[in-house]
Amino acid sequence: TSNDASAPEGQTKVADASAAAPGKPVTIGFSAPAADHGWLAAITTNAKAQAGLYSDVTFKTVEAGADAPAQLAALRTLIAQKPDVIVLLPHDGKELNAFGLEAMKAGIPVVNLDRAFPDALAYRLQIKGDNYGMGVSAGKYIGEQMKAKNIANPIIGEIPGIDSLELTSERSAGFKAELATFGFSVARRIPAEFTADTGRVAASQLLQALPKIDAVWNHDDDQGIGVLAAITQANRSEFIMVGGAGSKAAIDAIAADNSVLKATVTYSPSMASSAITLARLIGQGKGMSDLVELQVPKEITLTSETITKENASTYAKLGF
């Protein structure tokens, strides 16, 4: 998160190999839910910026509207414009699975971004973050810190994002499972809605409910701005906090090490840039030059990395 809207340089990349050389012109259709949130905004910005780096790519974007039927309708108008490849971040993977099947059947390769289609026939390439893994990373970091501090029965809070989304459930499941390996559990879980103001409300109530805390995992760095504000306002600092996604502000705060935020687990919107790059290769029938295979593979899952004070400088340019 930063106050200006262009994509940070670390979020896009052109390979230096022959794959980058201009080839057959490719029209890439792109659809993602409307950005009401820094991460989604970064997804769209990155995709657009990455496409701009290729002279042979025509980039057509439709916004996804409010829900699945609206996104379906938007995608139909996109299909009418005859794209070579579609890069699609659906509201919900299961909801748009049928569209994926339809498009693939019609011969348009679909690159499924982030929210996964359950049906393998519905996409040519799936590139996504690892929500479960994110929870695991956060749990692992907190578990190790608690062990290091010799806290036998830590009080752990969790502030997830919109609770009715499946991705939230996956993150929480990973977190819970990993904590269980340390013999820990979540004392209180109060969801926010991925925005700073809701994060603030959730955090203030969490702090109220737990007069003493040892660790907090906040799923999202954007809402984390509000969470940190609430913590400051309540004058609390007896615990450590782990963020999620890896925003620039969060990485800076970790590096500065002047708040309770000690780490964040990544879920990088750079996957949008990769998706565009790979969509171009798919459109041109090329493979990834570092791999032996002649074609782009079918599934790529980003690992969720843990950013701490020690490695923050490496990740600084990836922050969104």
Next chain:
Amino acid sequence: MSDATATAVAESPQHGGATPPAKGGRWRGDLGESITRNLGLLGVLALLIIIGAVTQPDLYGDSSWVWSNVLSILQLASVVGVVTVGMTFVIIGGGIDLSAGAIVALAGVWATTVATQSYGAAGMIFTAIIVGTIVGLVNGVLISYGRLVPFIATLAMLVAARGLAAQISGKQTQVSANTFINGIAANKFLGIPILVYIFAGVVIVGWVLLNRTTFGRRTVAVGGNPEAARLAGINVKWHSLLLYALSGLCCGIAAIMLTAQANSAQAAMGNLYELDAIAAAIIGGTLLSGGRGTIIGSVLGVIIFATITNLFAINGLPVEIQNMVKGGIIVAAVLIQQFRFKSVTQFFARNKVTTT
């Protein structure tokens, strides 16, 4: 001077101007008002299409694309459209149903649980419709017999129904494995998607119900002046209750349609559909305070909103610009209606003066 004197002005010729035999009265009556309103809405629609054609001439040059685009707009409008028909009844009857979107979600989620799906398509449809109707009935009971303000009762239901839907679905997106249900959105009959037929069917039934049946007449009476309706022997409470049940029923139908479109259901589906439906009804000329409204107007309202969305998608505008423009279009649409209506009235008024 005649100040001091009483005067008798010559008798006017019988029935001078007080009751002119109403030329064009058919148009000046309230029936006429809603017709001019709807003409205004059609004008707005035409304008939107023209804007589309001007901004994307190559797409609009292709007639098969235009046809498929029309179908796409109708499909987009269909789910909210069905909700809006029920909402129109509730609003004309003097109420409001903020729980519509939540009922859609609850009915959709309930209809796609593993247990329900095992009963096949009929079981799913039956479940969605029954769940919708029952939730509507509960709304109705709270409002009619619990004497809650409709706004509060249905707001409470909104919160509760979404909570229950989340509970039932375990916050997961429940995939519908039923090919018949999914086919409702995927299949066409005579080149027109099944969804559009369902939408049209609900609209026609709604129109007949409102305009041609005693139920519809009671609805207008109950919303227009509940005390007068009561003193005319209409059971106002019972009728209001039925209106909410009707709205719930429409939400149940919409739940099936939405599930078919998304091949799945989840607790967050149909989010804010109630606002869309209310806005469409009001744009269409339904009085928020009850007693007046038309099904045609509401449907036009829904289609206008869908056309705006479509127009934006075709032109690839970013959402923030879309929203700013959309606000302007809504205002303009209402102003155009008012303008047309007034000028028509004035036209008749002027006409009359010259002919009398």
Next chain:
Amino acid sequence: MSDATATAVAESPQHGGATPPAKGGRWRGDLGESITRNLGLLGVLALLIIIGAVTQPDLYGDSSWVWSNVLSILQLASVVGVVTVGMTFVIIGGGIDLSAGAIVALAGVWATTVATQSYGAAGMIFTAIIVGTIVGLVNGVLISYGRLVPFIATLAMLVAARGLAAQISGKQTQVSANTFINGIAANKFLGIPILVYIFAGVVIVGWVLLNRTTFGRRTVAVGGNPEAARLAGINVKWHSLLLYALSGLCCGIAAIMLTAQANSAQAAMGNLYELDAIAAAIIGGTLLSGGRGTIIGSVLGVIIFATITNLFAINGLPVEIQNMVKGGIIVAAVLIQQFRFKSVTQFFARNKVTTT
């Protein structure tokens, strides 16, 4: 009480029933009604607190925690509370403002742009208040002079203002670097957060404005009987316009408070605050159709909602269960008010018969 009755009866033997001196009328009057209503709300609040104490005895055993919890509830209520004060005026005046949340977002975003922040805290506060007021004025102009239905005009504004906010912020969360602004939420004075003072200040000013000034009294007239207000020489259009501007002003203040709390602003902030505010006002006894309502009732409504949220957080209920329970609590709160009110009336009615 019986004294008053006796004298009143004695006074008016000749004009028996024309102005029946309403035995116990003081209590049956509307002042009494709103007082019993507010007592009912206080009862609900007490009940919620008791439930909290019963379910979390160890937390409630610690008096310093209880105090900090009260402050936390008030802080939680403060932003929506300020919006609700403005909303109460608009609703009493016969309108509705669906754009309240969007105005908060637009004002917040505008106040936290890099350019605005360079003017310091005063510049930011000024910007937020001016932006809020101007957007409110636009609402007012559309409704009063453009003759748009308030529901539609402010819905359009909702969409447009959020769009503009997204455009201005580039859909980013804009961090507020101003320590004075952030301090509004972080700092306390005499152990009470500044936010709570602002909230209290707005409530007091709102109460005085509604109950003690011609503006407030005319607001009741404009909402209760616009035709009567017009015939009494009140400029109804101008007055309505001012009401929307007032609501916008409150949203501007709320934007600063929210920005201070979240140390940031973004286009999605204050989402659905308008619904919270409307619900609080209605729970507090404001008539959605206008002409009646109290600031105290609205504020109690806001505090009840905040207490419910707090209660859930303390007990760690999952959101889906929370929502189901919340729906039930809202219904119960309204029913309790009605129940209390009726039984009190009946009590006095019975009393009346025996003393006459």
Next chain:
Amino acid sequence: MSEQTNTEQPDSADKQAEIVLRLTDVVKTFPGVRALDGVQLEVRAGEVHCLLGQNGAGKSTLIKILSGAHQPDSGQVEWLGEPVSFANPQAAMKAGIATIYQELDLVEDLSVAENAFLGHEPRRLGFVRRGRMERQANGILGRLGHGEIPSSRMVRSLPAAGKQIVSMARALSHDARLIIMDEPSAVLAHDEVGNLFRIIRELTAQGIAVIYISHRMDEIREIGDRVTVLKDGRTTAANLPAQTTPTKDLVSRMTGRNIEYVFPDRPAETEAETTDLLRVEGLSREGEFADISLSVRPGEIVGIAGLVGSGRSELLECIYGARRSQSGTVTMNGRALRPGSVGAAVRAGMGMAPEERKSQALLLGEPIYRNVTLATFSRYARLGFTDAGKELAEAEGIAEALELRPRDVRRAVRTLSGGNQQKVVVGRWLLGDTRLLLLDEPTRGVDVGARAELYQVIRSLAARGVGVLLVSSEVPEVLGLADRVLVMREGRVVREALAGELDEDTVLDLVMSGSLMEGAPA
């Protein structure tokens, strides 16, 4: 001006006062209606100028123009010798014209004082000076003879008559030179009217002019100085002396007919029906009425007389099931009705025309025909589908029978004048098989001509075997129309007698004091 001189001013010529208001050729059209079609009017300082005219003649429209609520299409308004055009009510008030409107124009949730001073509250820096305002309001209420109305009380809790007092207080709160009163006595009882007249005399003594509208001829005789008659939006006679012009002259200028009360003949008492159509036994409702028993036979008109507030409306509503009684029974044709169910009453053949037509009886935005068929549309329906053709035909028949103006039944009821709206309400129950009609103040605000027509309709209904239970505050009406009369006071029946055995004075005495009461209370 060269109008034909009709009648001499009765008063001595030296009492000539200044003309404060003069209207010439004022025209006002609404979409489809020419409400005013060339009106002349002149009003002098210190006089009570009465406006007479049938329902829909344009009286209310005229005064709305004077008060700035409407603007005339053409014609001239001269106020204090200057041509004026009031753009809004405020301008008229500033100029010194205060108005009491026909429709109550109060804000229910403001106090009596706040209503009285609405729009011109005593204030300082925008703050209302409540103490001063309430003191002033108390003063005005005292002047009106109603010092007992607490000025801090919410208007909502006042009965209709009390509200009318507040409306008057509002008019008096202005420093007006002309006060316009549009049917102020319609909701007032006899003694209240006397009180009103006392105020009017005080006002005129101070040189304030009053324009007074009423359908009651005796009032005009008592209080009026001069009369202007409107018919179909035109002045048909101006400045007639109010006391001396013969009634039949006035009536004929309004209507073309020439009598005020025309009651149809009662049929000769022949075969006394043995079975009662309606029997009410021991009906009570706390605080409103107690232990009422009465009966209505088929073809009989039973009238209930009493003061405003004596509980008659509540009694009718209770019989009709619109309110629930605490004890007692209502039987129709020997079958007990379910208490508190209007539906049951309607199915048993009852119909009611309630007291406040706008709030209780009409769908103002709906066309006339739908209002006429509101209680019966389901009878024209087959399998739940309505039959618009049949409805229209039936409604047109009613419009014909009641001489509704305008006759076009597709027009919105909102655009009808008060009296014609009342016809629509009564007409509703002429359809279907209504066997007992409950009429609450059926002729309130109805003009002389329409009134006679309504009487005729009611009588012919009775002749067809319909029972009628009639509540009216106009004693001559009850006595003239009903076969049998019940007199109510403070929620109890104090006398029951055949109409022929009572006269107006007796009834008035009964309702006021009960001192003449000798016969056993019913």
